[in-house]
Amino acid sequence: MPIKVMLVDDQQLMRDGIKMLLELEDDIELIAEASNGREAVSLYEQHAPDLVLMDIEMPLMNGIEATRKIKAINAAARVLILTTFGQEDYLRDALLAGAQGFLLKAVSSDELTESIRKVNKGESVLDGHSTQVLLDSYRALSEVKRPKGKLLLTVREEQILKLIDKQKNNRDIAINLQLAEGTVKNYISQILEKLQVHDRNRAVRVAKERGLL
Numbered sequence: 001m002p003i004k005v006m007l008v009d010d011q012q013l014m015r016d017g018i019k020m021l022l023e024l025e026d027d028i029e030l031i032a033e034a035s036n037g038r039e040a041v042s043l044y045e046q047h048a049p050d051l052v053l054m055d056i057e058m059p060l061m062n063g064i065e066a067t068r069k070i071k072a073i074n075a076a077a078r079v080l081i082l083t084t085f086g087q088e089d090y091l092r093d094a095l096l097a098g099a100q101g102f103l104l105k106a107v108s109s110d111e112l113t114e115s116i117r118k119v120n121k122g123e124s125v126l127d128g129h130s131t132q133v134l135l136d137s138y139r140a141l142s143e144v145k146r147p148k149g150k151l152l153l154t155v156r157e158e159q160i161l162k163l164i165d166k167q168k169n170n171r172d173i174a175i176n177l178q179l180a181e182g183t184v185k186n187y188i189s190q191i192l193e194k195l196q197v198h199d200r201n202r203a204v205r206v207a208k209e210r211g212l213l
Contacts, residue, residue, distance in 0.1 A: 002029040003120045006049040008040040008066065009082075010058040014105070018053070018082075021109050028116060037061030041069045044077070051120050054099070056083040056090055064093050071098035080119045082112070086129050087174075088136075089183045101125035133178060153212050157191050160184065161213055165204045 005022065007030055009015050015033055022030045032047045034040040038061040044052065052070060056063040067079045080101040081094045091102055100119045103112065107127050115125045126134070153161075156177070163173045170188070174181045188200060195206045207213045 002027050003116060004029055004031045004047070004050045005116065006030075006032040006034065006040065006043060006047060006052045008034045008037065008052060008058070008063065009055040010035050011055075014055075018112075021112070025113055028113065035059075037063055037066030037069075040066045041073070044070050045073060048074075051078045051080060051116060053116070054079050054081050056081060056085055056094065064090070064097050067094065067097040067099050078119050078122075080115060080125070082107075086133060087178055087180045087183070088133050089180045091130050091133055102130045103127045104129055153191075153194070153207070157187060157194075158213065160187050161191060161204055161207050164188075164200050165213070 005028060007015055007018055007022075009018070012035075015035075019030055019033070022028050031049055032043045034043050036058045040052065040054065040063075041061070052067075054063040054067060058066075061069075063081060063083070067081075070077045070079060075098075077098070079097075079099045080103065081099045082103050082105060083090065084105050086104050094102055100122075101115055101124060103115055103125070104127055106129075107115075111127065118125050159177060160173055163176060168176065170181050170184045173179070174184045177184070179187075188203075191203055192198060192200070195203050197203050197206055204213070
């Protein structure tokens with residue numbers, strides 16, 4: 001029996017390309033297509049695919065929220081994220097929502113089809129970039145710089161302060177560290193609270209004065 005796949009992506013051109021690719025595989029069958037997360041949830045209930053190939057950024061409902069709703073319908077549902085966005089928070093939120101795999105659209109056709117097979121068997125898959133993002137995130141959580149007092153800065157907070165010191169704005173920092181701008185804003189708020197200041201440039205000065213940078 002072929003693996004029954006539902007494809008969810010708001011770009012018609014992308015859907016057409018993936019459809020052509022899957023048609024070359026004898027053991028994979030595309031049975032439904034959706035252009036947004038809301039439609040995906042409805043079609044999932046109608047078609048009960050073996051696997052959902054899900055984009056993230058879409059109108060009406062994004063892929064992460066759609067994944068949550070599909071997993072609520074069927075806890076055993078298999079979802080493989082295929083996206084352009086490789087930021088840490090997208091990856092984390094997708095996995096927390098219940099996705100079994102996360103791939104960037106830059107992956108090869110062979111890696112995509114093999115990942116579909118693996119996820120259908122119950123395995124989890126990440127592409128090389130996503131694996132590195134997760135590893136960097138865990139390292140940032142585990143490695144802290146310990147100054148003389150009780151104040152602790154995580155490696156990620158230190159990285160952000162150094163970029164602020166280089167006059168980088170939130171967008172530049174997000175691009176540099178592969179994070180979403182909202183995540184950068186949250187980190188900066190935490191830094192300001194830790195250093196008990198209200199200005200990002202003042203935060204850099206205080207961090208230097210305390211030997212944190």
